[in-house]
Amino acid sequence: MQRENKNAETAVLVVDDDPVVRALMDTIFSREGYFVTVAKDGAGALVAAESRPFQLAFIDLRLPDADGTDLIAPLRAKCPDVGVLIFTAHASIESASDAVRQGADSYIIKPSRREQILEEARSVLEKRRLARENRRLLQAAREELARRRRVEGELRQATEEMEIILDSVPATIWFKDTQNHLVRVNRAAAESVGLPADELAGMPCEDIFPEEAEHYYADDLEVIRSGKPKYGIIEPLQVSPTEKRWVRTDKVPYRERDGSVSGVLVFALDITDTMKAEEARRAADANYRSLLEDSTDAVLVIAAQQQVVYRNPVATQLLRDGGGELVDRIAKRRPDSNRTLKVRAESGECVDFDVEITRTEWEGQPAQLVTLRDITARITAERKQRRTGRRLAVLRSVDRGILLAQSLEEIAEAVLQHLPNLVPFDWAGILEFTPEPSPVANRDVARLLGVHDATDSIDLQAGEVVHTAVFQPLAATVNASRRHRVRRVPARPRCAIEVALDRVGLPFYAVIPFMAGDELLGCLVVACRRRKSFGREDLAVLSELSKSVSVALKQSRLNAALSEQTLNLQRTVEELQKTRQQLDREERLTALGKMASGMVHEFNNSLAPILGFSDMIMKRPEIVEDRERLQRFLRNICTAARDAASTVDQLRDFYRPRKAGEERQSVDLEDTIESAVALARARIGSSDATSHRFYDIQTDLETTSAVTAHETDLRQALINLLYNAAEAMPNGGAIEVVLHESDAHAVIEVRDSGVGMDEETRQRCLEPFFTTKTDTGSGLGLAMVYGFARRHNGRIDVESTPGRGTTFTIRLPLVPVTGSALPVGADTAVVKRLRILVVEPDDGVRGMLMEYTAQDGHTVSTAVTTEEGLERFRQSRFDLVMIATEADGESLKHAMAVFHRKRPVIPVVVLSDSGDVSVLREKKRSVDIVLRKPLTLADFRMAVKRAVEASIRPA
Template sequence: MKIATRLKLGSLLCAVVVALVGAILLSTTTQVRRELNKNQSADEILNAVTALRYLSLEYGLRSEQRVFAQWRLRSASLAVLLASDSTFSGADDAARIASLRDSFASVGRLFSLLVATRAQPADEVRDELASRLTGQISGKTQTMIADAMHLSERSRQGVLASQQREIGAVAAFGAIVLATIVAGSLLTLRSLVRPLERLHEGTRKVGAGDLDFKLGWHGRDELGELASAFDSMTDALKQSTVSRLDLSAANQALQAEIAERELAERKVRSQLARLSLLQQITRSVGERQDMRSIFQVVIRSLEEQLPVDFCCICLYRKGSAALEVSCVGLRSAALAEEFAMREHARIEVGQNGLSRCVAGELVYEPDVVDVPFPFPQRLAGGGLRALVMAPLLVESTVFGVLVTARLAPSSFSSGECEFLRQLSEHVALAANQTELYGALQRAYEDLRQSQKTAVQQERLRALGQMASGIAHDINNAISPVALYTESLLETEPGLSGKARACLEVIKRAIDDVAATVARMREFYRQREPQVHLARVDANRLMQEVADLTRARWSDMPQQRGIVIALRCNFEARLPPLQGIESEIREALTNLVFNAVDAMPEGGTLTLGTRSMPASGAVAAEVWLEVGDSGVGMDEDTRRRCLEPFFTTKGERGTGLGLAMVYGMVERHGARIDIESARARGTTMRLAFPLPAEVAGAAPPQAPARRSAPLRILTVDDDPLVQKALRTVLESDGHQVSAADGGQAGIEQFRAALHGGVPYALVITDLGMPHVDGRRVAAAVKTMAPLTPVILLTGWGQRIATEDDLPADVNLVLSKPPKLHELREALAACVPDGDTDHAGTS
């Protein structure tokens, strides 16, 4: 019989046995459950009868309505239990139930009589009757309790009997199942295990090469068929199998080929990993435009992914004798400290065998212990053995070296050396591109600055031209004031001290205005070398600035309820400085105005002077300081505040105040220092160098020479200037005639010449409509070549320095003219004794 058939029959038998056992267990379980139900019902009846007996006795004693209600409830539940016919079975159980029902009916009737008796008036007869009824009820309930206990005992015995039958059935069928299992195991041992052990033995022997082994049994089951097939297989193998030596040789060849392919595969994987790393590094490097960040990316990638134990990049300048360490890896920092190869350290090329590398050759040292140079020996002292140095080469020029090292000797493969060579080429190219990009950025920035400078120069040139255009009108406006002021100071000795002081301030202000107009062209011209620097008392000058600007820092803020306090810190016995007083005064005035603007809520304005002695190469200096406690400047504003047209005041500012201050400082060879911080105020310091030897006090100015009384013709289209000139000249004793305009002046000069009373000197304005001062001078020289001509103009300095002096003009005076300059000009043009010949031809 087949093994599969036997297993199926065994399975079927087991299923039948299991089903039979299940049916018997189900039957016994049902019987046990039924007996348990009977036991439960008997217990409930017993409990109900007991409660009913107790309630009857209690009612017989106290006749309470509560007890009556409870008795009725218990009676109803007991009636339900006794009415059920399905729980109990058998003749004895039926008789007991019938007895219980009869007794229950009697108890009900007796309890009703008891209730009726208790309802009658109390007397001895009623009490006696109630006592008897209570006794009868107790007797009946006692009988019922006995019947209920009998039912409970019978049900308990039934439960025990059912459980015993169930245990017996389980034990019997358990023995049957155990016998079946034992029989099946013996059958399996006989028909399966022994043949399989024989088959295992045959397989082992045939695998060992014993092809003559035979199992030697043939059955009709599957194992018999398998044994026959196994013997057939051994016969076939005996006929087709080669010798064991040939098989061993073939196996060894196959193993060698497998090992070779695995080695090639590892090499390919390693090469792919290096290519991927190279691509990753190249992509990361390409995203950066800073050489240091490029080096950091390369070193970090090599330390983490190649990996190496030490890595750094050194820079090399062609023709230099040393490398400079530019960047060291984070993991290599400790070794770098040990090797004294921290950043910016120098490594000599010639003494360390690096000449091949800086010549463009990749250098690989399998074991640096065998290399006698100091640099490899330094690495070997830190435990490093294998070293690769790849040059960073761009256009046949080495600008750096990539240094990598490992702890194990001969630990760099040829593929890794080639990878480092390729990586160095990419790094060199990226670094070169970064350099080119930086050069391009710098060139672009230079171009932008050049364009910006050109635009500013053009704006300054235009500003200078506009300033020159209006200088004539400004000078014409202040010329009468200047002449009258000097004349009053000189000719009116009876002036009060206050009036004379006011006139002195007016004169000084006019001089400053004139100097300001003359300096407008300084925005686009350098200072002329002939500008004279005079001694300046810095303390007096600072006090004058405080007085001139009082309205700005005191009166005007007080109108808005703002208080600005002035603090003066002047050093006593301050040495005089060399400079142009009007320019320095104007610069300090500008600084005071800026300081006041920086304190919109009020504060403290500080003016100070002090001297600084010479220190080493720094010469002695005088410091003039203007400070405020205002809003201050940030770093960007502090850096740009001296640029022309840069302002933080919006439309209120022109951006020229500090630019003019800076121009004055440059012209004086001084410097300006700015100390400022946000919300902490600003201090502007002008540092003027002192000469090595301070000369003595300047000699007092000699009074201007006065010429003899002259017959003078003045030509001007401005009546106020005409009147002022005429007044001051006549006060000196001259005879003055005025002509309104150039053509009128020429005609008046011709008429006087033909009339025999020529003019000894002609003073003409330069800028006049139709006929200007040059044409007037030319006409005068044509008619009377010896007659001096003085040109009076607001562009006098420009004419003297930029243009050639007109051929027909003897002298040029700037407006507003100073009285002593006018007298000096008259004396220079018409010396004493020449008045008779001045107007002759």
């Protein structure tokens, strides 16, 4: 029978640089059934540990690549349960002991006997096994402890939830034992006696309810002995000497697990409010019956089988016959309804009642409560109110129509359109009273809308002549000594209206005058064929209508007068415009002279640094050797040249916002200010070298966020402020430029120590052409600064004191960049080499463009005139055309047509002095890029690149 090998699952690792030791250890442990792996150094041991876990490792204290103790930690990282024994010689026992302190389980001194090695190995393995078992048991104990804590927590939570539930019940809960002692109570019970629940536990009931305890205990004993609950016990409870309350009590026996009764659970609910409510209900019933008796409305109570079981005195008086007919009619209506009912009273008069039927109880039986309220007067008033409301709505419609009318005819149309909805009539007309005869607006009504007595009419203004266009012009003069009421009285002399109406069979009429103060403007005439017409309500409505018509008539006359005055005013305005145009021509001529002076001034400002820096470069050869200084001079010259190129545009639009197509870019304020100061120093230094005046320009610049602006405009504005500061200091002085942020704005301050300004000059210094230098100033410098601030949504403030200097403050908003302009100096060269045709009449510009094209390796062909350019275009093939706008518009359009007829997608760049190519606007696809002169190499490259990209973009 084969013996079971218990060591087969134990892997042993032997790490020793001595092959004899490795072989010996392999033999010893292999014979014992262990799985043995040997390694000669630490690296080999770690590689072996990657392939399988080891339970036991023998490590030599001295290895070729490391100390044995250094191998313990990495080996344990790969084999956490490995037992480690350190090999050591006699001379290094101390080191072996240190190794044990550093994590080894034991050590073996070389040489050792086989039994000693095996015994030590078994000891270490047993030690590791016990450690594993301890960890397992400890983990199991922890899990069991956690489970018990969880169960205890759940039990505690369930107990707390039950306590919360019991404490949330509004009823008081008392748990008593058989000796009439309290075991436990809920919150409501504790609050009812004013003691904490924990203090009540164990307290005798006699101490809490001394008077009622004996009675309560008798009921408790009955429940305990019988084991049966008692429900619905109504008992009084004296909670204080002055307050007595009532409770409804349920008592239930409390049983133990074995079924024995050990106490009683008492559930008591305070029903004092219910008892009081019942008493109040009985009192309310008595009051209710009293109210029914005293009610001014008829009240009936109808029980089953339509039997009237109650009627108040008003109902008894109203329905002497017993109310059988009324009850039958009410029976057909649904309860909880509210409708009107017409009833014939004992007097025979029909009375309108508001009938309200509701369900109720009468002496404990279901019944219907019927209330009859006399609403005859209310219904009559409502009918009158509805009729008045309809008429008011019509009057509002008339008001809207006549207020929009502009003539008598439109007013009459608006009134007569709505008049049938106001009063009944057979004919109506509107008459206008004027010094001269005029037509009358009128309208015949075909249908008869009503018949009423003409019992009254409205007075006419005395002494006026009435004209009519419906009939032949008739006139009648009313007696001027008194006012007459127009009515059919044969004895009185008849007026023209009455005669005319009689002639067509309309003897009954009313005349409503239109008055504006004491002036009679006209009248409204309504007439009927029959006598029953025009009651007092009708005449009142017509009187209200006349007020609006009077205003409209007066307004119509005023409009006519206003139209005549307007025509006169228009003629006067035309004459003033002619005079103004003449003055404008004279002012433009004067302004043109001032603009020319200003342009010379601004160009000189820009040319000063160009001349100054270039003169120093030519006269001082050592500057050429100083590359950094030369680059700075050249940049200043280039910047001044760009500023000169933009001077004309600035003078043109310093007082207008930029167009939507003009791009802005993010501007570094520190660099721009430093550049402007450098240019200003060059100008001020060169112009004042002979006068021995000294200007000290200092800067105090904080690092701020960038602003979105036109850099050239900003630089020119700062230079203008610096020049203005220098001119304000005839004997020299200090100029300070300050930059900081405030309230999401960049703030630039230019301060000088000059002569300052008085208040009148300070208020006008930003106006164009205003200057205090009558001989040399143009009055445009500060106006340009003001225009720059306005275009960039900023503002400029001026503070000045005579004799103490001036401070100009520019505030610009800090906003993100929204434009798409390329960065200054960006490398936009086209990698592809192009064949370019340049049509430019100026030799200098043409030569410069040839140099630009040579910089990027393009092939260029030039022409002086448009005709020469077209000839070259027909002879050769080009990738891009650059043509100047010096040619007249028709020639340029003809050239564009030729270019695109031969090659529809060829890119075209127009070289413009002003950027205006309006002559080409009808050819929207003719021009890809408009390039303004003067231009830099970067501008040239950018234009070429964009033109090429536009030509290959899908349409």
